Amino acid sequence: MKVLSNEKGFVKFVFVMLVLAVLVYSGFQFGMPYYRYSAFKSDVRDLARISVGDAERTKAQIVERSQELRIPVGAQDITVIKTERTVRVKTSWSETVDLFGLYQKQLDFTLNIEE
Numbered sequence: 495m496k497v498l499s500n501e502k503g504f505v506k507f508v509f510v511m512l513v514l515a516v517l518v519y520s521g522f523q524f525g526m527p528y529y530r531y532s533a534f535k536s537d538v539r540d541l542a543r544i545s546v547g548d549a550e551r552t553k554a555q556i557v558e559r560s561q562e563l564r565i566p567v568g569a570q571d572i573t574v575i576k577t578e579r580t581v582r583v584k585t586s587w588s589e590t591v592d593l594f595g596l597y598q599k600q601l602d603f604t605l606n607i608e609e
Contacts, residue, residue, distance in 0.1 A: 520593055527589045530563045531603045542581040542609035549574040549581075556583065582608045
């Protein structure tokens, strides 16, 4: 009898650990796109704030940073409008999160910064 109760405890432990592992994996898969969005937004805000020169140079710096963060944005997807006092940057992209091939969710991100 005692051996049987230990087996049930072990099965429960394995099940709980499996559920926790799936939750951590899912959180990581969903968290990374939001982390990249937040880091990219912060970097674009800084680049717009210290923008010196023409809009094309600022755009090139933004594209370079998006490639470093592995954000699927190309130069044609970014709009940089520079006036006398402000710099406006607009872009948007989508990322798909895939959980074990069973569940896919498309996340849409939009960036509209004026500094």
